[in-house]
Amino acid sequence: MKKNLYKGLLILSIVGLSNTAKAQCDSIASLCAKHIIAQFISDGQSYRSLLLNSEEMAEFHTTFFGETTYRLAACSGKTDGNLIFNIYDQDRHLLFTNKNYANAPYWDFKVKNTLECTIEAQLDANKNAGSGCAVILIGFKQK
Amino acid sequence: MNIKNFKLNTKIIAFGLASVLLHSCGDPKPAEGETGDDLADTDTVKAVALNVGGELFSVPSPMQTALLIQKSGVAYDKAILNAGNKNGQYASDYSKSLNLGIYGADLGYVSMYNQTQDALQYLGAVKQLADKLGVSAAFDQNTMKRINDNISNKDSMLMLVGVAYRASDAYLKTNKRTEISSLILTGGWIESMHFSITAYNKKSTDEIKYRIAEQKQALGSIVKLIRSHNLPDAAELVTQLEELAKIYDGITTKYNFVEPTTDEAKKTTYINSTTEISISKEQIDQIAAKITAIRDKIINAKS
Numbered sequence: 001m002k003k004n005l006y007k008g009l010l011i012l013s014i015v016g017l018s019n020t021a022k023a024q025c026d027s028i029a030s031l032c033a034k035h036i037i038a039q040f041i042s043d044g045q046s047y048r049s050l051l052l053n054s055e056e057m058a059e060f061h062t063t064f065f066g067e068t069t070y071r072l073a074a075c076s077g078k079t080d081g082n083l084i085f086n087i088y089d090q091d092r093h094l095l096f097t098n099k100n101y102a103n104a105p106y107w108d109f110k111v112k113n114t115l116e117c118t119i120e121a122q123l124d125a126n127k128n129a130g131s132g133c134a135v136i137l138i139g140f141k142q143k
Numbered sequence: 144m145n146i147k148n149f150k151l152n153t154k155i156i157a158f159g160l161a162s163v164l165l166h167s168c169g170d171p172k173p174a175e176g177e178t179g180d181d182l183a184d185t186d187t188v189k190a191v192a193l194n195v196g197g198e199l200f201s202v203p204s205p206m207q208t209a210l211l212i213q214k215s216g217v218a219y220d221k222a223i224l225n226a227g228n229k230n231g232q233y234a235s236d237y238s239k240s241l242n243l244g245i246y247g248a249d250l251g252y253v254s255m256y257n258q259t260q261d262a263l264q265y266l267g268a269v270k271q272l273a274d275k276l277g278v279s280a281a282f283d284q285n286t287m288k289r290i291n292d293n294i295s296n297k298d299s300m301l302m303l304v305g306v307a308y309r310a311s312d313a314y315l316k317t318n319k320r321t322e323i324s325s326l327i328l329t330g331g332w333i334e335s336m337h338f339s340i341t342a343y344n345k346k347s348t349d350e351i352k353y354r355i356a357e358q359k360q361a362l363g364s365i366v367k368l369i370r371s372h373n374l375p376d377a378a379e380l381v382t383q384l385e386e387l388a389k390i391y392d393g394i395t396t397k398y399n400f401v402e403p404t405t406d407e408a409k410k411t412t413y414i415n416s417t418t419e420i421s422i423s424k425e426q427i428d429q430i431a432a433k434i435t436a437i438r439d440k441i442i443n444a445k446s
Contacts, residue, residue: 042305046313060199
């Protein structure tokens with residue numbers, strides 16, 4: 001009887017936490033969307049990942065097409081500046097990190113020639129004690 | 144882990160999690176300076192998080208290709224689009240999802256050329272498929288009204304369609320229907336490739352040629368995405384995409400790193416690297432044939 005109670009409580013708790021985390025990601029994504037202003041067209045995707053600590057990294061590969069300006073918005077939590085994001089080229093040259101600019105929540109990239117790159121995001125250890133949802137949004141406009 | 148330990152852990156975890164939840168329910172306001180999004184740092188939370196997280200994939204927006212084609216001076220051609228009145232024939236979620244991606248790209252294309260009447264038709268097709276797939280939250284009354292109100296304003300239309308598709312992507316990911324989201328992205332990408340190929344046949348510019356050639360990474364992401372869901376309906380699609388990837392393996396690129404420059408005041412970084420890409424006429428023809436075969440199968444589906 002007790003065993004079933006614990007199991008039930010565990011399942012309910014996991015479902016509850018999962019829903020809490022989802023709601024958290026949704027509200028962060030809404031806040032983050034404000035940085036993709038009207039002159040940029042969204043790429044139609046919402047990149048999100050739950051990060052357990054500041055050591056953990058979310059990563060994805062993307063193509064930046066030439067003659068295009070991209071805006072990247074990177075958010076975690078209810079305020080700006082909690083998420084560090086880095087962009088590397090295909091040879092792992094660091095092209096940009098917002099860490100050098102007070103964890104700016106958004107940045108524009110004017111791309112001359114098409115290139116394949118990797119975008120990484122992690123929580124700033126100085127601002128995040130535990131885990132959090134990382135959200136990255138991308139918008140573009142013709143140069 | 145033995146059974147005793149498991150029992151003990153179950154109790155601790157259950158009470159621990161219940162406490163975390165009760166705590167989060169009773170105290171919604173984070174202290175000043177806190178991010179407010181912290182979750183309890185336990186192994187169980189880790190399991191939940193890993194389940195939600197995992198590898199992320201990026202697929203280029205089909206509207207970006209439509210924009211390039213329109214700027215290249217290729218004339219509007221409605222005949223290249225999937226007919227807007229076919230949405231009723233797509234019965235399975237698999238077919239609906241792929242064609243929702245295709246119709247979304249078509250909506251972007253007609254909007255790019257300011258074709259108001261056609262935009263209304265494709266908007267209707269998108270709305271109907273989205274409703275059938277249960278993603279109408281992304282195309283709710285308010286969004287539809289905003290799109291309708293701006294249907295003759297190209298820039299607003301493109302912005303709103305992008306936002307609606309992002310909302311649909313977010314909704315599907317939140318509700319663990321990532322296979323639908325992946326298929327929508329795949330449909331959109333295939334349609335954008337179809338735009339490029341038909342445009343290149345009409346006007347063979349280097350910009351369009353290179354755009355066709357520059358899709359290797361996007362295709363790699365799509366193959367991984369679709370394969371990861373193990374969808375029985377998608378077995379043939381995966382095979383076709385893998386065959387397409389083999390053609391792309393033959394395209395050569397030479398990347399030259401150039402140090403980026405940053406204008407901090409404008410919050411802008413200039414990516415100055417260059418890429419030389421080499422694609423033959425034969426390779427373009429092979430890609431075109433494969434894309435046409437994949438697309439025909441999707442848009443002519445009757446299930």
